Amino acid sequence: MTMPVRTAQYGFAERWLPRLVLAPSFVLTLVFLYGFIVWNGYLSFTTSRMLPNYEWAGLAQYITLFDNERWWVAVRNLVIFAVLFIGGAMGIGVVLAILLDQKIRFEGAIRTIYLYPMALSFIVTGTAWKWILNPGLGIEKLMHDWGFTQFTFDWLVNSEMSIYTVVLAGLWQSSGFVMALFLAGLRGVDDSIIKAAQIDGASLPRIYWKIVLPALRPVVFSTLMVLSHIAIKSFDLIMALTGGGPGYSSDLPATFMYSMAFTRGQMGVGAASAMMMLMAVAAIVVPYLYSELRKDGNG
Template identity: 85%
Template sequence: MTQFNGPAQYGFAERWLPRLVLAPSFLLTLVFVYGFIAWNGYLSFTASRLLPNYEWVGLAQYETLFANERAWVAVKNLFIFGGLFIGGGMAMGILLAVFLDQKIRGEGVLRTLYLYPMALSFIVTGTAWKWMLNPGLGLEKLVHDWGFTSFTFDWLVNPDMSIYTVVIAGIWQSSGFVMALFLAGLRGIDDSIIKAAQIDGASLPRIYWRIVLPALRPVFFSTLMILAHIAIKSFDLVMALTGGGPGFSSDVPATFMYASAFTRGQMGVGAASAMMMLATVAAIVVPYLYSELRGSRNA
């Protein structure tokens, strides 16, 4: 007869059951995320064009990438879009959070309205703003119908301004998310600090600028990381709003990578572009994770 050793068996199950449950997800992630990242990295060093070709060519695809004018336009647009998207989204979100933090009337309704864009996908956002900014049926036509026929707002079809339409739509989409993060941080600050500063004669704007917002430094860094990650891999918003055009004036690295790999038969160049995007994301995320882990260890 087999003797039942209760504590030992329970200890074995408690130790190994979570690992067995997580093992399939871990293996799938290992294969379909990190495995394909490694495969893509290998393709960037091969002569792949329309289909994978495993002939090793070294850095030839990266040389082609860096010599491509469209690639440099995409990089320039990434800096324009990323800087304005992150800065504008954080500024708008902070202002909305400070506004709602005043315990105003109808706060619940306003908070829902501000958060609503976050519930939409970038495809929906891009399509809606494409209609609104279209000179033939959007904002420009509406103002013309009101009698102001000299008004023009043709950014959507202007190669020099098209990337800024993506910025407008991106800030509209992200500001509610930023507001939610900062509002949660503001609600976690002790009211006695603000009251003490008011007793000392400090004005409310000065209190927020000198005391409250500096206390939200972790929220600032977290928001910066999230928005930067979104900006670098932005694809669906650009494709839905401008399609990378007119021409390739509003291309970003993600759309350039897609066009290279799937529409122009340059899979190797597209793979090289994807690896450069990965390196950019890693350059932002890895130092942040290192500082966070270092801070937790010191704590």
């Protein structure tokens, strides 16, 4: 007679245990991610300055944002950075991966060396490159000490060029990661396909360009996704390397948002700029997710 009771208990635990286990992270995500997105969205329509307030201001903060020259510098910098960083990291990563795929010796050691920068945080990368690029400490001083006194390399303190130092450090950090992704993809390509193409008379660059890389389309797409979101949310690298300077010449939207919201008492403008970044990310991610999910549904 106890059997039905025990079954019921077991069924209760079985039904509720997974939900109980998932509940805390679900609640945390709901509140701290989506909740704060909504809150931030609301703040962007208020007159908030030093502290949040809830006085409705309509689109006033967005108008202020779009009139702000510093915002447009940040946006222009993001375009420069994103194009050069994503393109450069892909290019360097693919070339390194192809070179490493030629069954060379010490491949393991070389792979680790290239991948190692990824193990450092952007803060460390930024600080290291700040010293390397500092005219008084790094490359320029080294060349002067060696006697090349005409040599100048002052990108870090040149407001025209400072964004390119960020590109440089970003490439150094991420190219090895791209290489690792592509190397894994290349290893998945059947060896005999390359042999067949060799017998067909194709040169090595042609084999990779026409046959191997097209077969790696999924790797290209996931790498693009990873790199573009790194580019858009880039914050720590700028803070450590240039601090957004000289002046605000190397600001990115993320650093712009931070200084508006937390140091300059312009919380409404900061919130508005954060919403613009969210939309930029959504513009990339949503179509990607849509195509991926639709593919799963069909397959």
